[in-house]
Amino acid sequence: xxxxxxxxxxxxxxxxxxxxxxASVLERLEEVRVRQGRxxxxxxxxxxxxxxxxxxxxKKPYEAMIxxxxxxxxxxxxxxxxxLYTMDEELRQxxxxxxxxxxxxxxxxxxxxxxxxxxxxxxxxxxxxIARQVVGVADPLIPCLFGxxxxxxxxxxxxxxxxxxxxxxxxxxxxxxxSQSIPAYKVGIVDERSEIAGCVAGVPQHDVxxxxxxxxxxxxxEGMMMLIRSMSPDVLVVDEIGRKADxxxxxxxxYAGVHLxxxxxxxxxxxxxxxxxxxxxxxxxxFTRLVLLSRRRGPGTVEGIYNQFIERLDNxxxxxxxIC
Numbered sequence: 662x663x664x665x666x667x668x669x670x671x672x673x674x675x676x677x678x679x680x681x682x683x684a685s686v687l688e689r690l691e692e693v694r695v696r697q698g699r700x701x702x703x704x705x706x707x708x709x710x711x712x713x714x715x716x717x718x719x720k721k722p723y724e725a726m727i728x729x730x731x732x733x734x735x736x737x738x739x740x741x742x743x744x745l746y747t748m749d750e751e752l753r754q755x756x757x758x759x760x761x762x763x764x765x766x767x768x769x770x771x772x773x774x775x776x777x778x779x780x781x782x783x784x785x786x787x788x789x790x791i792a793r794q795v796v797g798v799a800d801p802l803i804p805c806l807f808g809x810x811x812x813x814x815x816x817x818x819x820x821x822x823x824x825x826x827x828x829x830x831x832x833x834x835x836x837x838x839x840s841q842s843i844p845a846y847k848v849g850i851v852d853e854r855s856e857i858a859g860c861v862a863g864v865p866q867h868d869v870x871x872x873x874x875x876x877x878x879x880x881x882x883e884g885m886m887m888l889i890r891s892m893s894p895d896v897l898v899v900d901e902i903g904r905k906a907d908x909x910x911x912x913x914x915x916y917a918g919v920h921l922x923x924x925x926x927x928x929x930x931x932x933x934x935x936x937x938x939x940x941x942x943x944x945x946x947x948f949t950r951l952v953l954l955s956r957r958r959g960p961g962t963v964e965g966i967y968n969q970f971i972e973r974l975d976n977x978x979x980x981x982x983x984i985c
Contacts, residue, residue: 664690664791666760671789672735675701678726681716690791691822697733697785700725706959733785740765752780761866762792762859790822792859794867798824798961799831805966805974806950807843812836812896814915814947817924818933819954824961825924826900828954830857830867832922833898837870846920848873849894851884857900882906885914896920905938915947929953930967946970 664687668676671693678701679693692704700711700722710718711725719725740757741748751757755778757765769784799806806813815832817825839845852858852875858865860877869875874892876884881899888894897914899907902923914921927933930951934943942948946969953964966975 663761664763667693667763667789667791670736670739670759670765672732672739674732675726675728675736678712678714678716679703682712682718686710686718692791693787693789695728695733695736695787695789697728697730699727701728730785733787736787737784749780752782752784753778755781756854758855758859760859760861762856764790764792764854764856766790792856793827794830795827796831796834796868798827799835802828802952802963802966803835803840803842806832806952812843812846812920813950814921815923815950815952816933816948817922817952817954818927818930819924820928820956821926822960823954823956825954826856827961828952829898829900829922829924830869833857833873833896834868834870836896837873845872846895847893848896848898849888849892850875850898851879851881851888852877852900853879853881853884854900857898880906882910885910889914889917889919894919896922898922900924901926903936903938908938908942911942911947921947923948930965930971934971943969950974 668680671679675695686705689705690703691706694702694704703710703712711722712718713724714726737745740759748757755767757767759765766788767781767784768786769781772779772782806815817828819825833848833850836843836846837848848870850857850869850873852860855877858869858875858877859867860875863877865875874888876888881902885897885899888897897919902925911921925933930953933939949969951967955962955964963975965973968974
């Protein structure tokens with residue numbers, strides 16, 4: 662997946678600097694951090710750097726380029742296509758997804774209404790997160806996740822930036838396409854943050870398989886029910902569950918005979934099973950395969966694969982190591 666869409670939303674002053682970085686750095690680029698009045702920063706695998714106006718990398722913040730107010734205003738205008746009023750929902754959520762599934766986090770002054778976040782204003786900080794598609798990343802896990810050609814209900818657990826969205830995207834592609842060991846299934850993706858499929862005008866920019874339908878920008882709970890009613894999927898795919906409404910919708914989907922692939926933020930299986938919102942799902946053994954990821958040896962390090970009884974399975978096929 663090209664990072665060209667990222668360059669298109671950066672103001673020229675920052676774009677020229679980032680594009681001038683060595684190819685070896687751009688290939689490993691994960692984040693570009695733009696903060697008004699503070700050093701320009703990039704984050705690659707395992708380390709971060711401050712960036713000078715001459716595209717020199719340094720660990721010293723005083724050597725870095727300092728984006729100003731005009732840089733931040735230009736960045737905001739490019740993200741919103743000069744129509745900030747059309748981004749009310751994004752400003753309330755604190756992020757914007759651009760072409761290619763790249764996500765830009767926003768910080769600034771929070772405006773409250775009735776004790777809840779209404780939107781952001783005076784936006785002075787941006788985190789441009791690079792989305793990368795890795796086709797085939799799920800292949801080493803297939804023996805553990807799909808025994809006897811049966812589709813399991815899979816939950817991928819990891820902290821942020823450990824490859825869970827990359828993995829679930831490839832799992833969707835895998836079951837949608839089918840293989841010698843797995844028949845092809847109808848897949849429905851509820852892509853609330855436009856990160857799994859990276860849709861532009863409703864068309865996926867990532868390869869999510871030939872039999873996959875995507876509901877883009879829709880809340881997960883509502884989207885799961887919409888897809889079940891309208892598209893009759895065999896497998897539903899959702900990212901970052903965690904609300905009570907998500908849990909209720911998952912119950913409805915399972916009772917309707919639909920299989921589920923989902924992700925959740927977490928450090929360990931034990932931590933996830935204790936969360937009040939998810940506890941009932943684990944008590945009912947809804948998820949029959951749990952995949953725990955970390956960054957210990959790089960994004961996508963598989964720390965373990967478990968069944969619904971929290972028993973280790975990956976020792977049957979060997980440790981997977983880093984898959985992303």
